[in-house]
Amino acid sequence: MLPNCFMKYLIANWKANKNLEEARSWADSFNQILSQNKNINKILISDKLKIILCPPSHLLFPLKEKINQKNLEFGLQDISAYKSGSRTGEITAQMVSQAINYVIVGHSERRNTFREDDKILLEKVNRANENNIKVIYCLRTQNDPIPNQVNMVAYEPVAAIGSGQNEPLENVLSVKQKLPLAPNTLFCYGGSVNPENVSQYINCPRIDALLIGGASLDPLKFAALAEKVE
Numbered sequence: 001m002l003p004n005c006f007m008k009y010l011i012a013n014w015k016a017n018k019n020l021e022e023a024r025s026w027a028d029s030f031n032q033i034l035s036q037n038k039n040i041n042k043i044l045i046s047d048k049l050k051i052i053l054c055p056p057s058h059l060l061f062p063l064k065e066k067i068n069q070k071n072l073e074f075g076l077q078d079i080s081a082y083k084s085g086s087r088t089g090e091i092t093a094q095m096v097s098q099a100i101n102y103v104i105v106g107h108s109e110r111r112n113t114f115r116e117d118d119k120i121l122l123e124k125v126n127r128a129n130e131n132n133i134k135v136i137y138c139l140r141t142q143n144d145p146i147p148n149q150v151n152m153v154a155y156e157p158v159a160a161i162g163s164g165q166n167e168p169l170e171n172v173l174s175v176k177q178k179l180p181l182a183p184n185t186l187f188c189y190g191g192s193v194n195p196e197n198v199s200q201y202i203n204c205p206r207i208d209a210l211l212i213g214g215a216s217l218d219p220l221k222f223a224a225l226a227e228k229v230e
């Protein structure tokens with residue numbers, strides 16, 4: 001099925017945050033907000049917005065047990081480049097393919113801290129594709145190559161991540177213009193998006209999705225982002 005080109009995506013990237021108790025409490029608060037806030041409910045039910053929650057892997061199943069909303073799906077923040085088997089410590093695509101629809105690949109924190117290069121990232125994309133998991137592929141600059149078969153490309157300039165210095169919309173759009181995006185590839189921006197600056201990005205027709213780090217850790221802030229979708 002082709003993606004609904006009017007639908008917007010908010011992708012929560014919790015990074016290495018939250019233990020089980022904290023995640024359960026996030027889920028309780030978020031469920032409560034959704035049950036009380038008719039606006040957000042309407043936005044989700046009318047297919048204007050899809051939320052993709054990407055918790056750390058130990059929280060995936062407990063969260064799935066607690067959160068069940070229309071247009072809310074789950075993903076992970078990374079996936080093994082290897083198939084299942086003798087790979088101690090790895091989470092493989094095959095192991096989680098029934099629990100997630102999306103995976104983030106190539107986040108700058110993986111590239112920079114864990115030295116993941118284009119070759120490893122391509123293997124990760126391949127493993128995801130073999131298991132029908134959609135790929136949200138992150139770029140630090142317009143010069144990072146984009147593998148075939150990614151569903152969404154997320155432009156995240158490193159200086160904008162977690163710094164409070166969100167990249168101006170016009171820069172984001174000018175980078176998008178230079179990217180060799182295949183037809184139907186969704187375009188995502190990430191970097192210091194918060195309830196105050198979200199509207200210009202999420203309501204821009206040339207931006208499909210936002211990748212949210214810090215502001216996704218607080219259910220109230222995350223819900224405030226969703227509420228801005230027009």
Ligand code: PGA
Pocket residue numbers: 013156160161162163190191192193211212213214215
């Ligand atoms: P941030 O993180 O929203 O905290 O800047 C975004 C990301 O790294 O995906």
